[in-house]
Amino acid sequence: MNKISVLFVLMLMSKSMFSQEQNKDQFDYQKVLDYCIDKSLHTVSSFNDNDKFPRYIETDATHWESDKVENWISGFWPGILWYSFEASNNLALKQSAALYTQKQQVVMDKPIRSHDLGFMLYCSYGNGYRLTKNSAYKTLLLSAADSLATLYNPTVGTILSWPSKRKNNNWPHHTIIDNMMNLELLFWAAKNGGAKNLYNIAVKHAETTMKHHIRTDNTTYHVVFYNDKNGDFIKGKTHQGYTDDSLWARGQAWGIYGFTMCYRETGKVEFMETAIKLADAYIKNLPNDLIPYWDFNDPSIPNTPRDASAAAVVASALLELSSLNTDALISEKYKGIAIKMLQSLSSDMYLSKDKNNAFLLHSTGNKPKNREVDVSIIYADYYYIEALLLLKKISLKG
Template sequence: MKVLKMILATCCLVALLFVYGCENKEKTKSATEVVLDKSVSKVKDVMQSLTEVDSFPRNITKGKKNWNFVGYRDWCSGFYPGVLWYAYEYSKDEEIRKGAEAFTASLKDIAYTPADNHDIGFMMYCSYGNGYRLTGNEEYKDILLASADTLATLYNPKVGTILSWPGMTEKMGHNTIIDNMMNLELLFWAAKNGGDHKLYDIAKSHAEVSMKYLVRPDNSIYHVICFDQETGEFVKGITHQGYADESMWARGQGWGIYGFSMSYRETGDEEFLNTAIGLADHFIERLPEDGIPYWDFDDPKIPNAPKDASAAGVVACGMLELSSLVKDEALKTKYFNAAKSLITKLSSDEYLSGDVNDALLLHSTGHMPHNSEIDVPIVYADYYFMEALLRLKKAESID
């Protein structure tokens, strides 16, 4: 009987230690991991409700719960597969992986059809690029290389940049937008992974010309620069999606911080790094007290202007990238803390959608001048939020 009691007591002690260990392990999760857990759970629940893998979430109408969908040729089509790949990266959930593969496969034709916009990088690198990084699927690699070649057909050697909007050449001439900096990563990647070296040259030239003409002397950014198609001569800079041509459009500043940081990482050109630093410092200096940018820093309706959570997510990713590249420890800390502050704000009840709708984040602004996607969830906000959380988790684990 004594032996039995001892065995029972030992079993109870082991059980208590196991429960305590599980509870303690849960308690030691970082704030970043807690938000990732919630986000991945929600992403999986929503994914399971979607039945058509060739229709892609883009935005949610204010007051509604469910996503509005677009076809595979919409510029936002690659972001939702990217969200799934990030959710899989964190969770290693095979069901999420299968969903990511299914949505990604629907984009294949983009690699093999003529380019009609610069967004091939967003569409293919966010989907196939993340998929290849996480799985090593050789078919994904082939499709990415083909995508890079297709994107490169928009390059104009007289100007030195990739044409952004072919449909706008009659009105604008050869046009290049700051968003296009993000698509260079596909070209840099391809040049290192079996593609022609000219893809590197195209990407570097594009970044150099963009740096010269898109970046203003005060380290704010034009949205668009226009050139004569025949001579390559610079014509003017405008801000198509911002408040005014000389205003500081928040998401454009984010594309610049992220894009020039990435270009420095890929080329080692110090001018790109210095440009990213200037853009980041200017963004930090102009942030409002609550830490999340308005859609445009110069909207005269501030503080009654809409916010842009998507811009905050893009900038957070860009500043985490920048913090990993600068050599000065004070700058590393500055940009890391700025990124973490943005992520913390986005992780608050004010910006997390919770049970309100199927997105992760509220309060993004797409195209204010066209009265389009104002103060609503937008899929690329969720994409860069997930990327920022994963980058932050990795950085915190290193520390």
């Protein structure tokens, strides 16, 4: 064999080895989506808690503990079913999604003063309407948006959180970072026949949150208190984080996701810039496997619980952030990090597999109150399958 032939063979071998290495590092999102679909079908057949909804699974248990339809988590299970149907076109999943979505209608049958109507109804009815165009879903969503808007204080510029606490605990107007997620319902309604002012409420809420919830190091308060008479900032506190000034992982995740969504809906560059600042502050504090501790400032680290739910929320947000950003380098940066997060969540450490009926393990709900600590949680599964579907759509486009 002459030198040119040898060189040609070596080049082919090198190319083959490089290709194999690339394939080894690629993330098989379809395989994990299929896993989620199978898990959803299994829960459909095994969950029989009347009109309640799956919420969490204790560490050593296999089946879901449930909660009532009025709880803020009720939309995630029907939302998972809609996503599972979207990923599979399985009509049994579509039927179950419609059934659990219909069960939520009672939420709007009585006066509602919940800041979480977006979580509760947009995750379920919103996905249902997107996939079926059922006019009844649209009607209920528009009504839900109007109900959510009644909690808006124009003097403060935000939607009130936890109305009962204001009455029972003498709290002034207060807003949690989680409320950024509920703005999507208002944006949707303003585009689909609802009052145009719903758009303005959502924008002002995001602007006020951007001004007062974000600290100088680009981390977020969980709760901000305002003077409800003149709108002045009073103080920032926590409810689920380690301390008032600590970096509660899921709170930061809500902020990253919420401001990314607000940029998508408005095109306002300041929302994109805020999402990036929050994302970078979150990312730089992550451990090697990219799954956060429940609070980055817990002094017990590394001997403290992780929060896979925060990781799933951020993975979904970063994928959308990457698809919205026109700077190719920034786009690839966040897409790459999101894929690595999903790879970690899809590892033996975090997939539940045959341990229980959930998709994921190791989420933390409310550590300070010792509620749902190091368990499987329904909203972790919701944002996980959402991120997988989003990655599939981005990959097929590219």
